[in-house]
Amino acid sequence: NCAALPEGLLESELFGHVKGAFTGAVSSKKGKFALADGGTIFLDEIGTMSPAVQAKLLRVLQEREFEPLGAERTEKVDLRVVAASNRDLRRMVTEGRFLEDLFYRLSVIPIHIPPLRERRDDIPALTDHFIGKHNQRTGKRIEKVEDAVLEAFRGYDWPGNVRELENTVERAVVLSPDPVITRREISLLGVTEATPVGLPSLKLHQNVDWVERETITRALQRAAGIKKDAAELLGISQRALSYYLAKHHIE
Incomplete structure (x- = not known):
């Protein structure tokens, strides 16, 4: 649930971090993308993501790779991303609050659930x-x-x-x-x-x-x-x- 975590914690949860990446990072931790390699990850309330995290997610979708926080290495992943939002992402794109490229990357098979x-x-x-x-x-x-x-x-x-x-x-x-x-x-x-x-x-x-x-x-x-x-x-x-x-x- 992307809305349940502050930006810093969300980035660490998704991409993982290495030991010493930030205060309190006493050991390395795999992120959700690494754990979901070869499978599927569901991202709820994706409209609450900050622009910085959106950009990192776009890289995962485009290049199938990411870097854990504080790491100098790039990790490759092969996974399916399913995302959901109760916000109007198309309107957020026009307002500059959601990356247009990310919107179209996520809209491969859109499913609209009526209220x-x-x-x-x-x-x-x-x-x-x-x-x-x-x-x-x-x-x-x-x-x-x-x-x-x-x-x-x-x-x-x-x-x-x-x-x-x-x-x-x-x-x-x-x-x-x-x-x-x-x-x-x-x-x-x-x-x-x-x-x-x-x-x-x-x-x-x-x-x-x-x-x-x-x-x-x-x-x-x-x-x-x-x-x-x-x-x-x-x-x-x-x-x-x-x-x-x-x-x-x-x-």
């Missing part, structure tokens, strides 16, 4: 999938959502896309006292008829945890899942956000 609001028929199947996923994680036994919930889901525009749907279902699974999720457990951003669920208990630490999780979830939804943007909305560092994500098991 959730344009494929509302997928919502019931995705909802069932996320219920099963979070049942397993939480130990709950939620069976389904009531018809009124599915109607609300179909009528909502989902600005946070599939991530927002999953976060909404996960929250409902955690809060629902019954096997069927009702409208009471659902809270959609900007939908005034949704009934607020309130605090989960009178235990202070449980309420603090709930507020932290709810606030972080909403920030991620507003930022379309991009952690750097979510951290800015929350007024905290990316490192602090990573701590809270791990603490509350938010993916």
Whole structure:
């Protein structure tokens, strides 16, 4: 996930480094490109890459080679690169924020996945999938959502896309006292008829945890899942956000 790491760490993660390349580099480390040699690497949120890292990636795609940080040698690789972004890369090219050559190198076989609001028929199947996923994680036994919930889901525009749907279902699974999720457990951003669920208990630490999780979830939804943007909305560092994500098991 390119958005999850600062530029310096991302470069080291992708291309690797040699011992002494920077402060804290006490040993050499292979990067993801070297580890993926002969296989496939998936780069998510590629639109968040800095121009410097974009240029290095372009070299990998064009020349099939790169240099680890601090190294004097060039390494050859043979791999397939699959990239994804929820940003408009073509517009970023015209704005000078994404390398044109890299854009066309990545666009060999483009696959456009429409936003959730344009494929509302997928919502019931995705909802069932996320219920099963979070049942397993939480130990709950939620069976389904009531018809009124599915109607609300179909009528909502989902600005946070599939991530927002999953976060909404996960929250409902955690809060629902019954096997069927009702409208009471659902809270959609900007939908005034949704009934607020309130605090989960009178235990202070449980309420603090709930507020932290709810606030972080909403920030991620507003930022379309991009952690750097979510951290800015929350007024905290990316490192602090990573701590809270791990603490509350938010993916």
